[in-house]
Amino acid sequence: MKTSAQFVLVPLACLALLVSACTAADDSTDSTSDAVSSATDSEVAALFADGALTSDAITVDCTLSNGSESTCYQFEVASLSSAVDTEGPFCPETTTDEGGIWVWDGDEPGLYALDEDFWALMESQGFEFADADGDITIVDPAGGTPSSSTTENSCLQATPDDSYHLQVLIPTTPELLDEVTDLSVISQIGLAFDGVTIFGDAPSVLDTGGLPALDACGGHIDPSGYYHWHFGAESIQSILDDAGANVTCAIEQDNEAPVALAYDGYVIYGSEEDGAVPTDLDECGGHVSDTEEFGEVYHYHLSTDASNLPLCRVGATAEVTLSSPDGDNVALPNGTAGGGGGAPGDGGPPDGEAPDQGN
Ligand SMILES: [Zn+2]
Numbered sequence: 001m002k003t004s005a006q007f008v009l010v011p012l013a014c015l016a017l018l019v020s021a022c023t024a025a026d027d028s029t030d031s032t033s034d035a036v037s038s039a040t041d042s043e044v045a046a047l048f049a050d051g052a053l054t055s056d057a058i059t060v061d062c063t064l065s066n067g068s069e070s071t072c073y074q075f076e077v078a079s080l081s082s083a084v085d086t087e088g089p090f091c092p093e094t095t096t097d098e099g100g101i102w103v104w105d106g107d108e109p110g111l112y113a114l115d116e117d118f119w120a121l122m123e124s125q126g127f128e129f130a131d132a133d134g135d136i137t138i139v140d141p142a143g144g145t146p147s148s149s150t151t152e153n154s155c156l157q158a159t160p161d162d163s164y165h166l167q168v169l170i171p172t173t174p175e176l177l178d179e180v181t182d183l184s185v186i187s188q189i190g191l192a193f194d195g196v197t198i199f200g201d202a203p204s205v206l207d208t209g210g211l212p213a214l215d216a217c218g219g220h221i222d223p224s225g226y227y228h229w230h231f232g233a234e235s236i237q238s239i240l241d242d243a244g245a246n247v248t249c250a251i252e253q254d255n256e257a258p259v260a261l262a263y264d265g266y267v268i269y270g271s272e273e274d275g276a277v278p279t280d281l282d283e284c285g286g287h288v289s290d291t292e293e294f295g296e297v298y299h300y301h302l303s304t305d306a307s308n309l310p311l312c313r314v315g316a317t318a319e320v321t322l323s324s325p326d327g328d329n330v331a332l333p334n335g336t337a338g339g340g341g342g343a344p345g346d347g348g349p350p351d352g353e354a355p356d357q358g359n
């Protein structure tokens, strides 16, 4: 089905586009085609929520990860988007206070609310986040002293910093790579239309000993101070409900809405299409299908798993996808796969040991 649609689609798209924009698709035997390449800056910008972009989207020359000289949309967003509530709660102060959520990957894995039952589960598995009084040890991963008593493990909660901007480059004309790119822990996924960057899974407690708590919509503050997503927030509530996590994401849920622009230039939609989860998705969670915004093009869907993000990407990204024009000390990943050096440091102190309180 995809193939027959492609033969109709590509020639029509080429008529409407510059010839050069069609070259990659014509050479490819894959059915993936241009996503937003026929859209203008303003049409793409219109997908963003009010206040999500801090300046007009523009098109600039850029080099892609496959060496292509191309053009990219350049978006500028605030470190804390005004379109999103970035205030938590993340780590609860005690085992009975309201907290956020976490995708636990140890025994009895799953998506949990950070509530009394979760902390009891942690204790039963030998993790010590709370002291005898039920006070959770909360640590700022950027440094500083724990907020309460020191236990072997800690809940990580960074300090927000609204003083700078992030600049995002995304190809205007997606270019397929021969192999898909794995999107593993803290790899870069894309830019949500609420102006918040999206990353793959946060680091495991099993690796660091620290638990970088998420809020009920699946976002939190990076140690550098900027808010980011580890979920597609518009489709998270049904996953929370299925998991029995008794928290509510305040963001309006819409399982069919365009959620984000992936860093390869393809749009990420909610988990459903025409009222159901698509059954023809590829390994990355994408397919070619009719969209309201761009016609019949390749796009990704959020999944119904936790986290609900695409597991791989099919196209090339800009060489530098994410930078900060005015955040001198912001640690940003390099934008290719895998959360290599300089990836956002959701991790806590080495070996999960809380900093010495000095008393
Ligand atoms: Zn994170």
Ligand SMILES: [Zn+2]
Pocket (backbone or CB within 6 Å): 269, 273, 278, 287, 289, 299, 300, 301
């Ligand atoms: Zn679809």
